[in-house]
Amino acid sequence: MTRKTLWHWGWLCLSLSLGACSSDMNRTDFAEKAQQESNDLIEKKDAQWRQLNEVAPLSYLTDLIQDPQLELFIQQGLAANPDLQKTLLTLKASAWQLKSTHGDRLPSIDAGFSRNKTESIDASYNADISISWEADFWGKLANTEEAAAKSLAADQALFQESQDALVANIIKSWLAMTSKQHLIDIESQRLAVLETNENRLLQRFKNGLNDLEELDEAQTASSQSRADLAQFKEELAIERRTLQRYLGSEEALTVAANLDYPAVGLTLEHLPKQSLQRRPDLKAAYFAIQAADLSVTVAYKDMLPSISLSATLSDTANSPSSALFTSPVWSLLAQLTQPLYQGGKLKAAVEIAKLNTAQAYQDYRSTLLTAVNEVESTIGQEQVLTQQISNIQQALQSSRNNLSRYEQKYRTGLVELSDLIRVQETTFNLAAELDNLHYQHLINRVDLGLALGLGVKES
Numbered sequence: 001m002t003r004k005t006l007w008h009w010g011w012l013c014l015s016l017s018l019g020a021c022s023s024d025m026n027r028t029d030f031a032e033k034a035q036q037e038s039n040d041l042i043e044k045k046d047a048q049w050r051q052l053n054e055v056a057p058l059s060y061l062t063d064l065i066q067d068p069q070l071e072l073f074i075q076q077g078l079a080a081n082p083d084l085q086k087t088l089l090t091l092k093a094s095a096w097q098l099k100s101t102h103g104d105r106l107p108s109i110d111a112g113f114s115r116n117k118t119e120s121i122d123a124s125y126n127a128d129i130s131i132s133w134e135a136d137f138w139g140k141l142a143n144t145e146e147a148a149a150k151s152l153a154a155d156q157a158l159f160q161e162s163q164d165a166l167v168a169n170i171i172k173s174w175l176a177m178t179s180k181q182h183l184i185d186i187e188s189q190r191l192a193v194l195e196t197n198e199n200r201l202l203q204r205f206k207n208g209l210n211d212l213e214e215l216d217e218a219q220t221a222s223s224q225s226r227a228d229l230a231q232f233k234e235e236l237a238i239e240r241r242t243l244q245r246y247l248g249s250e251e252a253l254t255v256a257a258n259l260d261y262p263a264v265g266l267t268l269e270h271l272p273k274q275s276l277q278r279r280p281d282l283k284a285a286y287f288a289i290q291a292a293d294l295s296v297t298v299a300y301k302d303m304l305p306s307i308s309l310s311a312t313l314s315d316t317a318n319s320p321s322s323a324l325f326t327s328p329v330w331s332l333l334a335q336l337t338q339p340l341y342q343g344g345k346l347k348a349a350v351e352i353a354k355l356n357t358a359q360a361y362q363d364y365r366s367t368l369l370t371a372v373n374e375v376e377s378t379i380g381q382e383q384v385l386t387q388q389i390s391n392i393q394q395a396l397q398s399s400r401n402n403l404s405r406y407e408q409k410y411r412t413g414l415v416e417l418s419d420l421i422r423v424q425e426t427t428f429n430l431a432a433e434l435d436n437l438h439y440q441h442l443i444n445r446v447d448l449g450l451a452l453g454l455g456v457k458e459s
Contacts, residue, residue, distance in 0.1 A: 030361040031289045038368055061167055061454045065262045070174055077170050080248030087162045094155040101148040105141045107133035128314035140301035147294035150287045157284035164455040168446050173243040179439040180236035181257035187232055190428040191225040197421055198222050261438055264445045276371050278453030285364040292357035299353040303346050305338040378448035385441040392437060396430040403427050
């Protein structure tokens with residue numbers, strides 16, 4: 001009877017094991033689907049992206065601008081920014097979590113020592129050393145460790161993304177300081193001209209040659225210019241404080257803005273080769289799929305029998321020294337456990353793990369589509385801004401030529417001061433617009449670098 005019962009139990013364990021394995025083999029490989037979808041999408045965009053051709057390819061985001069001061073800012077930010085350091089601590093915690101998961105595959109050793117005393121009986125001392133180990137017959141613990149390794153890789157990619165974003169923000173803030181300084185310079189020139197015009201109108205009004213309305217308009221324009229100038233100066237101070245925050249510095253920055261915009265290099269020639277696949281957010285999303293897929297495997301293997309081994313060496317004596325294994329007794333236990341019924345808990349765990357993997361796949365698709373959208377948007381902006389800069393440069397040159405002619409005509413009395421003021425206003429507005437377009441063009445280059453996956457060199 002006993003032998004027959006054991007035979008039935010053996011067949012039951014085997015059938016459950018085969019059922020779990022067959023279900024595991026039939027599930028969708030979302031990691032492979034994600035990789036194939038990424039390759040297909042990039043292939044479709046290959047011809048379109050290859051139409052743009054410039055200089056040699058860049059390797060890293062920091063190669064966009066070569067400036068010693070900016071390089072120092074970037075190094076300081078990477079070393080001291082508190083948000084980045086917090087992300088780094090999270091990454092270190094994930095690394096220790098992986099070590100903890102690896103420890104589950106190794107034998108555990110425990111030692112104990114106790115003293116027992118009851119009434120009218122001499123005290124006894126017990127010492128024991130036990131070793132326990134779960135045999136990873138199905139590779140479940142190995143899969144768990146591999147899933148933790150994929151999660152760590154995803155965290156590393158997210159840390160890389162945080163580094164890239166920080167460097168991009170430092171570059172943008174540094175460029176914004178130059179932009180604000182240029183606005184201050186242009187507005188200061190405008191204000192000087194407006195004050196000169198105001199003095200002219202005041203003198204003409206005293207001489208009875210102008211109406212009070214024209215003088216009021218000139219004074220209004222001067223006051224508005226002073227207000228704008230004060231605003232631009234405060235915006236420059238704000239950019240300094242923003243850069244200080246990115247650098248993680250407690251001391252106020254006193255560095256002056258650059259006089260001119262730096263040259264920014266970026267290639268689009270080998271775009272499909274260096275875009276998307278290098279993006280850390282895509283890497284993190286892909287590793288998340290693999291980690292979730294391994295969790296499904298672990299959930300299936302939780303249905304399989306588990307084998308654990310334990311050995312104990314113990315001794316009992318009337319004194320502490322005698323209890324230290326002078327005449328120890330050993331015992332060995334091997335245990336086979338097969339889950340039979342847990343109220344559907346194991347099946348639910350499998351389905352939840354599957355849904356988590358499907359969600360991770362959809363997250364990857366969303367990240368991929370966002371990446372493509374960012375690349376296309378920044379490429380579109382690159383073309384538009386290039387055209388706008390060319391057109392506004394021509395308009396500004398024409399306006400300056402026109403202003404020169406109006407100044408000559410005004411000195412000879414051929415045009416009114418109001419006409420000269422109108423041309424001056426147009427010229428200053430075009431100069432401010434052109435400078436802003438240059439700034440937006442540089443910012444778009446930084447955004448394009450991020451979209452292409454040009455990150456920070458890993459130390």
